[in-house]
Amino acid sequence: MKKVYSKIESIAGNVITVTAEDVRYGHLAMVTSASGSSLAEVIRLAGDRVSLQVFAGGRGISTGDEVVFLGHAMRVSFTDNLLGRIFDGSGKPRDNGPRLEENLVEIGGPSVNPAMRIIPRNMIRTGIPMIDLFNSLVESQKLPIFSVSGEPYNELLARIAMQAEVDMIILGGMGLKYDDYLYFREVLEEGGAMSRTIFFVHTASDPVVECLLVPDLALAVAERFALKGRKVLVLLSDMTNFSDSMKEIAITMEQVPSNRGYPGDLYTQLAARYEKAVDFEGAGSITIVGVTTMPGDDVTHPVPDNTGYITEGQYYLRNGRIEPFGSLSRLKQLVNKDTREDHRSLMDGMITLYANYKESMEKKSMGFRMSEWDLKLLKYGELFERDMMDLSVNIPLEQALDRGWQILAECFDPAETGLRTELVNKFWPGGCTEPDEESA
Amino acid sequence: MSQASGQVVGVNGNMVSVQMDGDVSLNEVGYILLDDPTTGESKRLKSEVIRIRGGRAELQVFEMTRGIGVNDKVEFSGQLLAVELGPGLLGRVYDGLQNPLPELAEQCGFFLDRGVYVNALNRAKKWEFTPKARVGDSVERADTLGTVPEGMFQHRIMVPFNLHRQYTVKSIAKSGEYTVDDEIAVLTDEDGTDISVTMRFEWPVKRAIDCYVERHRPIRPMMTKVRIIDTFFPVAFGGTYCIPGPFGAGKTVLQQITSRNADVDIVIIAACGERAGEVVETLREFPELLDPRTGRTLMERTVIICNTSSMPVAAREASVYTAVTIAEYYRQMGLNVLLLADSTSRWAQAMREMSGRLEEIPGEEAFPAYLESVIASFYERAGLVSLKDGGTGSVTIGGTVSPAGGNFEEPVTQATLKVVGAFHGLSRERSDARRYPAIDPLESWSKYPGSGDPGMVEYARDVLHHGNEVGQMMKVVGEEGTSLDDYIWYLKGEFTDSVYLQQNAFDPIDAAVGSERQEYCFGILFGLLTSKLNHGNKDEARNWFAQLRQRFLDLNGAQWRSDSFKRLESEIRDTIKEKRAGTEANAMDLVGKIRS
Numbered sequence A: 001m002k003k004v005y006s007k008i009e010s011i012a013g014n015v016i017t018v019t020a021e022d023v024r025y026g027h028l029a030m031v032t033s034a035s036g037s038s039l040a041e042v043i044r045l046a047g048d049r050v051s052l053q054v055f056a057g058g059r060g061i062s063t064g065d066e067v068v069f070l071g072h073a074m075r076v077s078f079t080d081n082l083l084g085r086i087f088d089g090s091g092k093p094r095d096n097g098p099r100l101e102e103n104l105v106e107i108g109g110p111s112v113n114p115a116m117r118i119i120p121r122n123m124i125r126t127g128i129p130m131i132d133l134f135n136s137l138v139e140s141q142k143l144p145i146f147s148v149s150g151e152p153y154n155e156l157l158a159r160i161a162m163q164a165e166v167d168m169i170i171l172g173g174m175g176l177k178y179d180d181y182l183y184f185r186e187v188l189e190e191g192g193a194m195s196r197t198i199f200f201v202h203t204a205s206d207p208v209v210e211c212l213l214v215p216d217l218a219l220a221v222a223e224r225f226a227l228k229g230r231k232v233l234v235l236l237s238d239m240t241n242f243s244d245s246m247k248e249i250a251i252t253m254e255q256v257p258s259n260r261g262y263p264g265d266l267y268t269q270l271a272a273r274y275e276k277a278v279d280f281e282g283a284g285s286i287t288i289v290g291v292t293t294m295p296g297d298d299v300t301h302p303v304p305d306n307t308g309y310i311t312e313g314q315y316y317l318r319n320g321r322i323e324p325f326g327s328l329s330r331l332k333q334l335v336n337k338d339t340r341e342d343h344r345s346l347m348d349g350m351i352t353l354y355a356n357y358k359e360s361m362e363k364k365s366m367g368f369r370m371s372e373w374d375l376k377l378l379k380y381g382e383l384f385e386r387d388m389m390d391l392s393v394n395i396p397l398e399q400a401l402d403r404g405w406q407i408l409a410e411c412f413d414p415a416e417t418g419l420r421t422e423l424v425n426k427f428w429p430g431g432c433t434e435p436d437e438e439s440a
Numbered sequence B: 001m002s003q004a005s006g007q008v009v010g011v012n013g014n015m016v017s018v019q020m021d022g023d024v025s026l027n028e029v030g031y032i033l034l035d036d037p038t039t040g041e042s043k044r045l046k047s048e049v050i051r052i053r054g055g056r057a058e059l060q061v062f063e064m065t066r067g068i069g070v071n072d073k074v075e076f077s078g079q080l081l082a083v084e085l086g087p088g089l090l091g092r093v094y095d096g097l098q099n100p101l102p103e104l105a106e107q108c109g110f111f112l113d114r115g116v117y118v119n120a121l122n123r124a125k126k127w128e129f130t131p132k133a134r135v136g137d138s139v140e141r142a143d144t145l146g147t148v149p150e151g152m153f154q155h156r157i158m159v160p161f162n163l164h165r166q167y168t169v170k171s172i173a174k175s176g177e178y179t180v181d182d183e184i185a186v187l188t189d190e191d192g193t194d195i196s197v198t199m200r201f202e203w204p205v206k207r208a209i210d211c212y213v214e215r216h217r218p219i220r221p222m223m224t225k226v227r228i229i230d231t232f233f234p235v236a237f238g239g240t241y242c243i244p245g246p247f248g249a250g251k252t253v254l255q256q257i258t259s260r261n262a263d264v265d266i267v268i269i270a271a272c273g274e275r276a277g278e279v280v281e282t283l284r285e286f287p288e289l290l291d292p293r294t295g296r297t298l299m300e301r302t303v304i305i306c307n308t309s310s311m312p313v314a315a316r317e318a319s320v321y322t323a324v325t326i327a328e329y330y331r332q333m334g335l336n337v338l339l340l341a342d343s344t345s346r347w348a349q350a351m352r353e354m355s356g357r358l359e360e361i362p363g364e365e366a367f368p369a370y371l372e373s374v375i376a377s378f379y380e381r382a383g384l385v386s387l388k389d390g391g392t393g394s395v396t397i398g399g400t401v402s403p404a405g406g407n408f409e410e411p412v413t414q415a416t417l418k419v420v421g422a423f424h425g426l427s428r429e430r431s432d433a434r435r436y437p438a439i440d441p442l443e444s445w446s447k448y449p450g451s452g453d454p455g456m457v458e459y460a461r462d463v464l465h466h467g468n469e470v471g472q473m474m475k476v477v478g479e480e481g482t483s484l485d486d487y488i489w490y491l492k493g494e495f496t497d498s499v500y501l502q503q504n505a506f507d508p509i510d511a512a513v514g515s516e517r518q519e520y521c522f523g524i525l526f527g528l529l530t531s532k533l534n535h536g537n538k539d540e541a542r543n544w545f546a547q548l549r550q551r552f553l554d555l556n557g558a559q560w561r562s563d564s565f566k567r568l569e570s571e572i573r574d575t576i577k578e579k580r581a582g583t584e585a586n587a588m589d590l591v592g593k594i595r596s
């Protein structure tokens, strides 16, 4: 018989304190109040004073409510029955399906031994040139989309999910707008992918503590499936909401903030989640594509900043396009050496020229005379944006590479491209000064 | 020290408060006996005492603290947090507390289960010992008793550094095979007490190893084979340098190529709070890559200390000390050791997290007030030293810094800049423009002498500065407002940047450029920079430089001294000759001096 404690001594924000014995750090309790019951997690022990974080929030809890300790940490059921199902941030079904209680596994488990990791080697093709050609996505990579709010980041996420060749998709929604949640569901249903998808969704109107649990639930489940040999793609949208929940809680706990109110362990907390991305030798893998919205379009804001230091690159979404500057896939060199011999050089060369184009644009905007060289660059920039950056372009990598050479040949002499002579000799389109047929 | 015990009275994140029974010292190791009847889990969790106050000790736990309860028992070890020193460290991969990760994997599989600890040194392996000391010799700490071959090195078996008195060798093992636990000598101290010595001993990580005669000023350049560093911002044996830069600017890639190519005997890689995947690249590739100097694999000269970002934070704090202690140990054998720490900011953050839990008064950005002195004393452990046998050894430390928002005006970068000898600042603009390595040539500095001619280097540096000034000016007044002369300086600066400062880390040839080739190519470049060029107009000048750049880049990709190298070189020299119209006025003196 579990002991019932019915004297809550303090309630501050989402944290309540009771006097209790035999309680263990990180374990759960059930708090029952007039408005219903909620799970709570032990976040501090000081003698017999136990502080608990209540998942449904402190609102409506009275000092006389009942607290029962469950004797275990947060768990999630892991079975194939999860597929096609939708849960909230405390693991309760959001659809009308049954609760799942079989085969419970702890969330937030230990990290993978680095010595057991392998070098990622499989490219995930998306048909988006800004990804495939310039910043290839790699199986087991962790990579966020940095975006200003209002950009179509969830659309991009859904498109990557639908086009990527993976065995299953786990969507972790944090502070997701209800409409966006419905959008994801629709896209996956229409694409016939629902039966290989699991949703853990915290919407903007749900209790803030539940937001914190979403990545751990999603990743704990992903880890189990990956160990069973599945290639899992985990989508996390939006990790800025996750971080803001952490901030809110830290502030109510009166922790000394480090930077703009965020707790000093923001980096560690984010890393603990993103580092779950892995390729298990002889089994499956976890690839994480997340969304990090940038408050005020500021990459130096603590959330995108800490994220950038953790993830293996980022896609920078602006004006409906993936920007070449700021965007980076750090694992690209592991896969782009085996695609086509011109891949790397073309990638570097085209970006350098695009940077020069930006400089010329700047000069132009200041009203300076455009030199012959500037004019070449202006033409180049326009073609590059139209044929490479526009998100409606959907072509395989090889086609994108060919298109790249065509653009160069339309604008420059070989020597102006900075590309090595042997590549130019092999790939430069012969006598190619005629206008491009698509633009006609 | 007698062994104390205690009981858990509080848990807050990875900090546990313990009511102690007996004497406990600061930085002593304790074990929390986690005994959870509900899950049946029973573990010993390693921890370190970080504060003692009013009968209570605060411990930082090197493991996840979930499941710890009030009244759990605690055992103190009587030992400070220490590393094990002896033969068999090279080629190994350890976590921040010196647990060998591959061996942990053998026991636990994919995951790092908590409370599992494995000996750092293999107890079964036999080493071929050759005695050097003789019975009756008078010895003291760090004197050589014998040697064992470890890979390509003669590993010195020394009098343990924690024996602080004078000893007489009473007996010494004969040549033969011994394990690290076998007695290899008996030493008698001044009071006649015998001490048995094996090939291994422990040393507390937070104390610098100081068994040298004298420290020297680091002045001999340590080649990294990165042109911009070796020519413009050199590093010296026994020196320190830091690489601050925003995320994705190339800190890790720079350290990775340095760990491969640097002209040192041993490299210690401390992967501190960064991505696990990056360590894996090193870990998988080094056993396959040959070190051209020795013909052995790179792994044989490398030790990896790996406490990546999702591993316990407290062990992250310890990991840089573990790494530097191992570096100092090998220095004691007369070797040049390079320690690369990526990233020191994560180590500083680990301190910040702990300081927050201890509720210390926070300094800037919530870092503890002692941040500066801790960073200073870490870098102070680098140095070039002379040893008692007349030889020298060095520890060189290079640390990356990951400043919040990429802004160098933050506490960790600032504290580091105060103590290091060279600053390789990476800039976002350069990495965005793919100008790798993205070391900012205008902001960076080094206090160490380089290997090249200082006059020539200074001249090239002036060209870079002047070219940049013209470039900035051109943004305001436009190309038409710039004189042809100035425009050529601008092109010279850009040219120097693209063919010399930039270097492709992923090109098999360009990735590592030895000093001879560097000096040779710098000579060609210098010839161009000091030449007055005879161009009619800006467009012509720009095209000419573009052609020349193309050839020079091809040259950078050509095998040193191959036929194609020679052909490209003479093409380049001919092209320059065509447009050369004497020497630039500001180079007359310098060129004259070099010729004579």
Ligand SMILES: Nc1ncnc2c1ncn2[C@@H]1O[C@H](COP(=O)(O)OP(=O)(O)OP(=O)(O)O)[C@@H](O)[C@H]1O
Pocket: A308, A309, A310, A328, A329, A330, A331, A333, B245, B246, B247, B248, B249, B250, B251, B252, B253, B254, B274, B402, B436, B437, B438, B503, B504, B505, B506
């Ligand atoms: N010298 C180089 N040559 C070519 N590419 C480079 C070079 N340096 C960096 N890069 C590119 O930049 C990417 C990021 O570099 P790196 O991982 O070293 O950044 P970082 O500064 O360590 O970032 P973080 O602080 O987030 O760890 C690499 O994956 C690579 O694509």
Ligand SMILES: [Mg+2]
Pocket: B251, B252, B253, B274, B342
């Ligand atoms: Mg890095």
